[in-house]
Amino acid sequence: MGDQGVWGQAAWPMWNPARPGSRTARVRGVVVLSLLLLWPLWEALRPDRGWPEAVAVRIAIGVVTLLYAVGWLGAMIAGIRLTPRRRVLLVGALFALATVAALLRNGPLYLGHTGVFSYVLGVAAWLLPARWGVLLGLGTWAVQALAQYAVQVLTHHAAPGPVDWGHLGGLVPGIVIPVAVTLLIRLVVQLNHAREEIEALAAAAERDRLARDLHDVLGHSLTTITVKSGLARRVLESGGDPELAVAELRDIERLSRQAHSEVRLTVSGRRRPSLAAELAGARAALRAAGITAALPPSAGHVPADLAEPFAYVLREGVTNVIRHSGATRCEVLFGDDWLEIRDNGPGRRAAAPGNGLSGLAERLRAVGGRIEAGPLPPGGFRLRASRT
DSSP: TOOSSSTTTOOOOOOOOSSSTHHHHHHHHHHHHHHHHHHHHHHSSSSOOTSOOOOHHHHHHHHHHHHHHHHHHHHHHHHHSSSSSHHHHHHHHHHHHHHHHHHHGGGGGGGEEEETTTTHHHHHHHHSSSHHHHHHHHHHHHHHHHHHHHEEEEHHSSSSOOHHHHHHHHHHHHHHHHHHHHHHHHHHHHHHHHHHHHHHHHHHHHHHHHHHHHHHEEEHHHHHHHHHHHHHHHHHHHTTTTHHHHHHHHHHHHHHHHHHHHHHHHHHTOOOOOOHHHHHHHHHHHHHHTEEOOOOOTTTTTTTTHHHHHHHHHHHHHHHHHIIIOSSEEEEEEEEEEEEEEEEOOOOOOOOOOEEEEEEEEHTTTTEEEEEEOTTTSSSSSEEEEEE
């Protein structure tokens, strides 16, 4: 299991929470996330006894709070598509906004407010490795506890008194709940993708079984038909017993009908090459070869007429990476009308097309596409298929 799973050191979430092409699901997700902001916005912006009197400070509080809310909403919707470095910067920016909003609202004392960092901790648990999210939660709790304790000492100008464990414990729900709930959602999403991958692998295995069954059925039937046809021909050519030839021809007819029926029953559920199955198969093959795979969870946004040729490109490209590249990492990228397969291997420096690439080029020309293959300047190799 190593670095796999929710708690793995390299467990940067890579899924797309909104299915490509599912506009209703995206809109519903945005609405639900926006509704979650209503209460914290009201709590942060409503005037109370601790509300600053200066108009400029009030305006600053409103601006920073709205930026915090918009940043949180954008991070939850689109942050998963960012690179790890940008995710860290985004989480850091949200922490900074939350801190500024707290300080403007009521000074250092408001840093200990149970809900001020809840939303940014949820973002951290959503975008960063789960271990990082838990550590950030613990660190935030420690900082809040120290801030409250320091403010208490400075306010009363007295030596530190006994620790109010009840008050410190009251900070825990604002830390634990967002992190735990977000990690639970992550786990559910990962399980859903694992289920889809299992289904895709099962479908690929079923197609392999169908191919084997077809080979067995047709191989035996066609061999028998060939033998009996030759016997009937020789009997007729030699002027032998015509009844024997007719009997053989009748047997050939029976075998042909039987083979047709068996083939129809065997392949009744057959489908064309599936891009989802090829993705699942590529992930399994790269894992078996010890190559780190950076693959998208799905390619549902690829146009239907490109799905089949892209499936062939993905299979051929990943096979070449495993067999020829000597790479330790392979990355697959999808766009609306393009596909790229990149590796960091020292092999395959020449871009001369072989039989596999020539066949892929023919498939793509049929749908108005093309193939590009060649080494990358920093090292490695790139195979790109796109619609021209």
